[in-house]
Amino acid sequence: xxxxxxEKLFDIFESRGKSLYIVGxxxxxxxxxxxxxxxDLTTDATPQxxxxxxxxxxxxxxxxxxxxxxxxxxxxxxxxxxxETLYTDGRHPDGVAFTDDPREDVSRRDFTVNGLLMxxxxxxxxxxxxxxxxxxxxxxxxxxxxxRFDEDRLRKWRGIRLAAEKGLEVDDALxxxxxxxxxxxxxxxxxxxxxxxxxxxxxxxxxxGYLLVRTGLLAExxxxxxxxxxxxxxxxxxxxxxxxxxxxxxLELRLAALVLNMLPEERKTFLRAMHYSSRLTDQVxxxxxxxxxxxxxxxxxxxxxxxxxxxxxxxxxxxxxxxxEWNRDAACAxxxxxxxxxxxxxxxxxxxxLLSELAVxxxxxxxxxxxxxxxxxxxxxxxxxxxxxxxxxxxxxxLARLEREDHGKTDLA
Numbered sequence: 575x576x577x578x579x580x581e582k583l584f585d586i587f588e589s590r591g592k593s594l595y596i597v598g599x600x601x602x603x604x605x606x607x608x609x610x611x612x613x614d615l616t617t618d619a620t621p622q623x624x625x626x627x628x629x630x631x632x633x634x635x636x637x638x639x640x641x642x643x644x645x646x647x648x649x650x651x652x653x654x655x656x657x658e659t660l661y662t663d664g665r666h667p668d669g670v671a672f673t674d675d676p677r678e679d680v681s682r683r684d685f686t687v688n689g690l691l692m693x694x695x696x697x698x699x700x701x702x703x704x705x706x707x708x709x710x711x712x713x714x715x716x717x718x719x720x721x722r723f724d725e726d727r728l729r730k731w732r733g734i735r736l737a738a739e740k741g742l743e744v745d746d747a748l749x750x751x752x753x754x755x756x757x758x759x760x761x762x763x764x765x766x767x768x769x770x771x772x773x774x775x776x777x778x779x780x781x782x783g784y785l786l787v788r789t790g791l792l793a794e795x796x797x798x799x800x801x802x803x804x805x806x807x808x809x810x811x812x813x814x815x816x817x818x819x820x821x822x823x824x825l826e827l828r829l830a831a832l833v834l835n836m837l838p839e840e841r842k843t844f845l846r847a848m849h850y851s852s853r854l855t856d857q858v859x860x861x862x863x864x865x866x867x868x869x870x871x872x873x874x875x876x877x878x879x880x881x882x883x884x885x886x887x888x889x890x891x892x893x894x895x896x897x898x899e900w901n902r903d904a905a906c907a908x909x910x911x912x913x914x915x916x917x918x919x920x921x922x923x924x925x926x927x928l929l930s931e932l933a934v935x936x937x938x939x940x941x942x943x944x945x946x947x948x949x950x951x952x953x954x955x956x957x958x959x960x961x962x963x964x965x966x967x968x969x970x971x972x973l974a975r976l977e978r979e980d981h982g983k984t985d986l987a
């Protein structure tokens with residue numbers, strides 16, 4: 575059922591004698607039984623005409639024929655029918671040529687399943703074979719894959735992302751075109767990162783990863799920043815995606831699985847080259863650094879949990895568990911279960927993990943004659959002692975313990 579704002583848009587265009595169609599992903603998703611997240615529309619009206627019909631419009635895409643219309647708190651992008659033009663930079667058309675023929679418009683789009691039009695009555699107009707490909711579950715380029723990819727090289731990633739998100743097969747010609755020329759030269763890493771993230775979070779992440787590896791797209795991406803990793807560990811990449819299948823859909827977990835086989839400096843280089851946020855980068859690096867932590871070393875285990883924070887500690891346990899499940903290693907699975915039980919016990923008992931959770935403060939330590947770096951060193955020794963003996967986290971006991979040592983020279987543990 576069409577929402578009220580869409581109905582109003584169709585009314586406005588019909589009253590002015592202009593065509594309006596829902597196009598692209600929204601039509602595809604409805605045919606796949608999904609509710610569209612947003613709606614793109616296409617029309618024979620020009621941007622200049624549309625600007626005068628609405629009170630609130632967004633004109634950032636006007637030079638490419640697109641107007642954003644704000645209605646009932648939602649933006650609807652409406653693009654004038656366009657015909658083919660050259661894309662000499664592999665990203666943007668050199669110019670925009672409008673047409674009044676919807677067939678010309680859909681013929682320059684990327685994939686057949688994205689080239690379907692729907693009118694307000696739900697009638698589908700298929701000029702590119704999209705209905706057949708939706709029925710067959712296939713991602714296929716409209717026309718020549720080589721030409722579509724020359725127009726926008728990011729379409730190579732989009733095709734695989736679409737297959738992973740919707741559980742579709744990939745047309746042989748499309749796959750062959752990527753394998754023979756996986757380059758994405760001229761496409762920014764930010765745009766690729768958006769597609770990669772969606773593949774990592776997709777329902778068919780292992781399928782998406784398989785396609786990225788076999789077509790050479792992932793190697794082409796890694797070669798931008800960590801080429802030595804590709805030559806050393808390419809055979810392990812499909813394994814990384816299979817590990818993701820057993821993980822919750824959390825981006826930091828899936829990125830950690832992707833970069834786990836990299837050297838520490840390679841991980842950092844790749845994540846920064848992809849312009850991931852400092853927070854996300856830090857989360858991923860810590861998950862990889864601490865993946866082998868073991869609860870039998872109580873001090874190291876609790877120190878790791880303290881550095882990660884409680885929420886990320888849960889992520890670490892999930893990460894380790896997904897690796898154990900993929901390996902089908904009974905001994906490793908037993909260690910993972912022991913780690914989980916240890917964490918649950920620590921949480922249930924409220925055992926201290928942070929300096930702020932100690933029963934004494936830096937001011938109280940200073941009152942005993944400690945100064946400067948000695949204060950932090952004493953607190954850290956006390957924390958390690960409490961890691962081993964959580965019942966000792968009492969103010970009087972900890973201060974008495976400090977009084978017995980010669981300004982931090984005695985081993986408290």
